[in-house]
Amino acid sequence: MATNQWWASESFWRKTAIWVTGGSFVVLMLLTMDTISQISVGTTRVPAYSVINHRIEYKFDEQRRVQVPVIGVKEPLFGKELNEEEAEALVKLGKLTTQAKNCMNCHTLLGNGAYYAPDLTKSWLDQYWGTSEIREVQMVEFIKDPSDKLHNSMGRRMPKLGITDEEARGVVAFLKWMSSIDTNGFPYNFKSIEQEN
Amino acid sequence: MATPGICDSANLNGGQKLAVKYFTVAITLFGAQVLFGLMAGLQYLMPDFLYGVLDFSVNRMVHINALVVWMLYGFLGSVYWLLEEESQHEIVGLKLGNLIFWVLTAAVTVVVLVYLLVQVGPGKESSLWLINEGREYIEAPRWADIGIVVSVLVVFYNVAATFAKGRYTGIAGVLVLDMLALFGIYLAGMFYTTNISIDQYWWWWVIHLWVEATWEVMVACIMAYGLMKVLGVRRKIVETWLYIEVALMFGSGILGLGHHYFWIGTPEYWFSIGGFFSALEPIPLVAMVVHAVFDAGARHAKNSNHPTMAWLIAHAFGNFFGAGVWGFMHTLPQINLYTHGTQWSASHGHLAFFGAYATIIIAMFYLAVQKWRGDVWMSGDLPGNGWKWKWALGLLNLGMVGMTISMLVSGYVQSQIERAIEGSSWIGYFAAQAHPWFTQGMWWRELFGVMFTVGFVLLVWDLMTIGRGEKRTLVPATSET
Numbered sequence: 262m263a264t265n266q267w268w269a270s271e272s273f274w275r276k277t278a279i280w281v282t283g284g285s286f287v288v289l290m291l292l293t294m295d296t297i298s299q300i301s302v303g304t305t306r307v308p309a310y311s312v313i314n315h316r317i318e319y320k321f322d323e324q325r326r327v328q329v330p331v332i333g334v335k336e337p338l339f340g341k342e343l344n345e346e347e348a349e350a351l352v353k354l355g356k357l358t359t360q361a362k363n364c365m366n367c368h369t370l371l372g373n374g375a376y377y378a379p380d381l382t383k384s385w386l387d388q389y390w391g392t393s394e395i396r397e398v399q400m401v402e403f404i405k406d407p408s409d410k411l412h413n414s415m416g417r418r419m420p421k422l423g424i425t426d427e428e429a430r431g432v433v434a435f436l437k438w439m440s441s442i443d444t445n446g447f448p449y450n451f452k453s454i455e456q457e458n
Numbered sequence: 459m460a461t462p463g464i465c466d467s468a469n470l471n472g473g474q475k476l477a478v479k480y481f482t483v484a485i486t487l488f489g490a491q492v493l494f495g496l497m498a499g500l501q502y503l504m505p506d507f508l509y510g511v512l513d514f515s516v517n518r519m520v521h522i523n524a525l526v527v528w529m530l531y532g533f534l535g536s537v538y539w540l541l542e543e544e545s546q547h548e549i550v551g552l553k554l555g556n557l558i559f560w561v562l563t564a565a566v567t568v569v570v571l572v573y574l575l576v577q578v579g580p581g582k583e584s585s586l587w588l589i590n591e592g593r594e595y596i597e598a599p600r601w602a603d604i605g606i607v608v609s610v611l612v613v614f615y616n617v618a619a620t621f622a623k624g625r626y627t628g629i630a631g632v633l634v635l636d637m638l639a640l641f642g643i644y645l646a647g648m649f650y651t652t653n654i655s656i657d658q659y660w661w662w663w664v665i666h667l668w669v670e671a672t673w674e675v676m677v678a679c680i681m682a683y684g685l686m687k688v689l690g691v692r693r694k695i696v697e698t699w700l701y702i703e704v705a706l707m708f709g710s711g712i713l714g715l716g717h718h719y720f721w722i723g724t725p726e727y728w729f730s731i732g733g734f735f736s737a738l739e740p741i742p743l744v745a746m747v748v749h750a751v752f753d754a755g756a757r758h759a760k761n762s763n764h765p766t767m768a769w770l771i772a773h774a775f776g777n778f779f780g781a782g783v784w785g786f787m788h789t790l791p792q793i794n795l796y797t798h799g800t801q802w803s804a805s806h807g808h809l810a811f812f813g814a815y816a817t818i819i820i821a822m823f824y825l826a827v828q829k830w831r832g833d834v835w836m837s838g839d840l841p842g843n844g845w846k847w848k849w850a851l852g853l854l855n856l857g858m859v860g861m862t863i864s865m866l867v868s869g870y871v872q873s874q875i876e877r878a879i880e881g882s883s884w885i886g887y888f889a890a891q892a893h894p895w896f897t898q899g900m901w902w903r904e905l906f907g908v909m910f911t912v913g914f915v916l917l918v919w920d921l922m923t924i925g926r927g928e929k930r931t932l933v934p935a936t937s938e939t
């Protein structure tokens with residue numbers, strides 16, 4: 262068998278491996294730089310934290326043919342308008358709490374995590390919270406102590422995770438902010454809570 | 459030489475003595491993984507089981523962390539195993555290597571104890587430094603991250619310097635660069651940001667560029683060594699194949715990363731880039747199957763270690779089905795919109811990790827036991843016809859395939875009902891979870907998990923006993939030229 266063909270040559274494949282790997286990596290770096298600039302906080306895809314001062318909706322976009330978040334009228338979280346720094350501090354507390362309490366090993370956020378409990382990407386807009394008036398209080402109370410609250414036929418409860426009132430408010434702020442991220446239509450077909458008044 | 463049939467460290471070279479330690483911890487953690495997986499799986503069926511004591515989140519965290527760590531231990535062990543033979547040089551820093559092994563193992567123990575006993579902390583950065591980071595697979599607290607980085611740097615030094623002093627083969631070149639990339643990528647997961655889109659962007663760098671790029675190349679190196687060892691394939695052939703696999707794997711896998719950037723806030727161009735390149739990822743996996751099966755066939759499967767050879771073949775097919783087929787099924791954005799974050803993902807995750815990585819590390823365990831016992835015979839005609847290793851192989855693989863299919867059925871129901879019809883709401887989630895097909899899938903997953911566990915117990919038993927008292931020694935695989 263002829264082994265001196267180019268396609269059977271060790272050095273040809275070594276060079277190919279090096280060039281393909283290097284080339285792919287360079288392209289990935291360029292794309293990464295572009296993507297990071299598009300998903301930094303304060304862009305159209307990932308709004309500023311002060312978006313929690315507004316109503317967030319999730320509506321079908323005729324042009325893109327998917328649902329997208331829409332930032333609506335002023336509707337400050339917990340009735341208190343926050344400036345940019347205050348809003349960031351609150352959302353940060355919430356994000357840190359989700360990590361320290363390991364929410365992602367039961368839930369998915371933006372669809373990533375564990376599959377034991379509902380996806381939280383649009384939790385802020387979930388119809389199960391009742392009406393938009395009582396939602397904030399409901400959420401804070403639930404997150405602080407869900408152990409005596411059961412909403413499903415499976416008997417699956419969320420445990421009490423030792424979350425303080427302040428942390429729970431932070432978590433709600435984080436969830437509200439997360440619902441404003443443009444996720445290209447994920448989750449599909451989500452029906453939002455009634456927010457008109 | 460010592461009497462064959464007894465585990466004697468005089469049979470091993472320096473790197474191999476160290477490798478045996480890594481392998482021992484690896485299989486122990488494998489056991490822990492299985493145990494905590496069973497508990498997490500049981501909580502799907504009996505939600506009150508250990509509720510408030512060891513919640514699902516804790517069990518799952520230990521399950522997947524034990525997984526990542528035992529596989530990394532398996533890789534480090536494998537590298538130390540082949541190091542001196544491949545470089546034909548004594549390992550440069552055996553003492554340091556030993557020290558680091560103990561440091562790393564102590565750190566892992568502390569991390570697991572904190573997971574189990576402390577579990578969660580307040581919403582402060584100090585919790586991420588001391589308790590857990592709350593990010594799937596890389597939950598290890600920051601102090602441990604730093605320890606891990608220092609430790610792997612020492613391993614890297616040991617490997618690179620030994621090769622530099624000895625023989626620098628093609629496998630060595632690929633291995634050294636791959637280890638550098640593998641360890642370097644870990645750094646992308648070591649910072650905090652409130653912006654969850656950026657958080658997940660870099661998180662996927664670690665997870666995806668590990669399992670679909672650097673780990674694949676790591677096992678390709680181990681496979682190359684294994685085929686030379688047990689089948690006697692010529693170096694030129696395995697090394698040429700290795701380069702082809704690196705080119706195909708990195709060429710598809712690096713930009714294939716885009717299949718995780720459909721829905722996390724990232725721009726729409728990732729649909730085409732991620733969809734296209736990840737769809738190519740099965741190609742190198744097919745190439746690996748061809749490579750392994752062709753080499754085995756060319757030698758009429760005559761080899762010096764039957765269990766190792768069987769697990770290497772299981773690896774080739776497991777990698778192809780678990781990663782290639784199961785991954786491909788949900789990698790296009792049109793499908794992933796409905797399967798993203800469902801049992802579908804869990805189905806793929808299990809078959810891929812097991813098929814691609816658990817298998818080849820088990821193959822290395824058998825190779826290690828053989829040499830440790832003094833190069834004993836491990837081909838045909840084993841006492842009891844080798845029933846233990848054969849049953850372990852069968853039960854582990856059937857158990858895993860059963861679990862995978864069960865989760866796929868559940869995942870199908872979930873993507874249909876929750877994702878497509880109900881729009882992923884809270885109610886929609888439980889509508890799917892309560893569907894009889896879904897719950898049945900979860901029951902079958904647990905039952906097949908028990909089958910898997912029986913296979914695991916047999917595997918451990920076999921590894922402790924195979925070759926004991928064996929007087930025949932192996933006939934080394936001979937190269938055909």
Ligand code: HEM
Binds near residue numbers: 794814
């Ligand atoms: C041995 C190699 C592989 C391993 C170990 C592996 C493992 C995994 C795991 C564990 C997940 C779930 C991650 C999570 O927790 O969110 C995942 C997700 C995914 N994998 Fe793989 N994978 C491999 C190869 C592949 C390949 C070759 C493809 C495509 C052809 C692929 C496609 C995907 C996709 C699309 C997802 C996202 C699932 C979702 O949207 O929820 N994987 N993989």
Ligand code: HEM
Binds near residue numbers: 375377812906907
């Ligand atoms: C006794 C056998 C096992 C059982 C009962 C089991 C059970 C589980 C459960 C309940 C989860 C959580 C899934 C969820 O979030 O809903 C899980 C996750 C996972 N397990 Fe296992 N497991 C077993 C063995 C294994 C083995 C052997 C491997 C790999 C070698 C493995 C790899 C994984 C991975 C990668 C995940 C994360 C999947 C994802 O996020 O998509 N498991 N397992």
Ligand SMILES: [Fe+2]
Binds near residue numbers: 666670714717718
């Ligand atoms: Fe991936």
